[in-house]
Amino acid sequence: MISALDISTSGLVAQRIRLNAISSNLANMSSVRNENGELKPYQARFAVFQTDNELTTAHGAAGVKVAAVETEQIEPNYRYQPGHPLAIKEGKWKGYVAYPRINMTTEFVDALEATRAYEANVGVIEITKNMSQQTLRILA
Amino acid sequence: MVFESTTIPLLQQVVAFTEARHHLLAGNVANMDTPGYQVRDLSVEKFQEKLRVFVEASGAEPPVASPGYTGPATSPREAALREVEESMKSILMHDGSNVGLEQQVAALTKNQMLHNVAISIMTSQFRLLQTAISERV
Numbered sequence: 001m002i003s004a005l006d007i008s009t010s011g012l013v014a015q016r017i018r019l020n021a022i023s024s025n026l027a028n029m030s031s032v033r034n035e036n037g038e039l040k041p042y043q044a045r046f047a048v049f050q051t052d053n054e055l056t057t058a059h060g061a062a063g064v065k066v067a068a069v070e071t072e073q074i075e076p077n078y079r080y081q082p083g084h085p086l087a088i089k090e091g092k093w094k095g096y097v098a099y100p101r102i103n104m105t106t107e108f109v110d111a112l113e114a115t116r117a118y119e120a121n122v123g124v125i126e127i128t129k130n131m132s133q134q135t136l137r138i139l140a
Numbered sequence: 141m142v143f144e145s146t147t148i149p150l151l152q153q154v155v156a157f158t159e160a161r162h163h164l165l166a167g168n169v170a171n172m173d174t175p176g177y178q179v180r181d182l183s184v185e186k187f188q189e190k191l192r193v194f195v196e197a198s199g200a201e202p203p204v205a206s207p208g209y210t211g212p213a214t215s216p217r218e219a220a221l222r223e224v225e226e227s228m229k230s231i232l233m234h235d236g237s238n239v240g241l242e243q244q245v246a247a248l249t250k251n252q253m254l255h256n257v258a259i260s261i262m263t264s265q266f267r268l269l270q271t272a273i274s275e276r277v
Contacts, residue, residue, distance in 0.1 A: 009246040139260045
C-alpha cells in the first residue's frame with residue numbers, strides 16, 4: 001500500500017540526490033581535469049526530477065523520482081594564466097587555462113531550495129504522523 | 141480461555157511482528173555505512189496475508205510472528221527474499237550496500253504506527269475485561 005508517508009519519503013530521497021549533485025558542483029569548482037585525469041574541466045551535474053508513476057496512491061497522489069543526473073555541456077571558463085603548467089599551448093586560447101563554469105550563486109540558491117524542500121517533506125511526514133496519532137486518540 | 145473470545149491473540153501476533161520488524165529496521169539504520177550490507181526486512185503483506193487466513197479459519201494455528209523474513213540468502217524462504225528485495229527501490233551504492241536512510245526511517249515510522257494501533261486496541265480490550273471482572277462501570 002502506497003501512503004502519504006511513501007510519497008513524502010520519495011521527496012526526501014530526490015532532494016538529497018539533488019543536494020549531492022550541488023555539493024559535487026561546488027567541490028569541483030576548480031577541477032581542470034575530469035574523473036579520468038584528462039585535461040577537461042568539470043561540467044556541472046544536475047538532477048532531473050520526474051513524477052513516479054509506480055508510486056501513486058489510490059487517490060492520484062504521486063511520488064517523485066530522479067529520472068537522470070545530467071551533465072551540463074557548456075563552454076569552460078577561460079582564465080589567462082600563461083605561467084600555468086596546464087595552460088593551452090596554441091590556438092585562440094593560447095596561455096589560458098580552462099576552468100569549470102560554475103556559478104556559485106546559482107548553486108547556493110539551489111542548495112537552499114533543496115534544503116527547504118527537504119524540510120517541507122519532513123514537515124508533511126510529521127503532519128501525517130500527527131494525523132494518525134489523533135485517530136488513535138479515538139480508540140484509547 | 142477468556143482471551144479467545146477477544147482479538148487479543150491476533151493483536152499479540154501483530155505486536156510481535158512489529159517488534160521483530162523494528163529490530164531489523166534498526167539494524168538497517170545501524171549498518172548504513174557497512175560496505176556490502178543488504179537491507180533486511182519482514183514482509184508486511186505476507187504477514188497480513190497469513191493473518192487473514194488465520195482470522196477466516198477461526199481456531200486455526202496462530203501465524204508465526206515473522207513470516208517472509210528477508211534476511212541472508214541462506215534462509216529457505218529465498219523466493220520471498222527476492223520478491224521483497226526487488227520491491228525495495230533503493231540505490232545500490234558503490235560499496236555494494238543499498239541502505240536508503242529515508243526509506244528505512246519511513247518504514248520504521250509506519251511500523252511504529254501499526255504497533256501503536258495494535259497496542260491501543262489491546263489496551264481498550266483489557267479495559268473492557270477489567271470492567272467485566274470488577275463488576276463496576
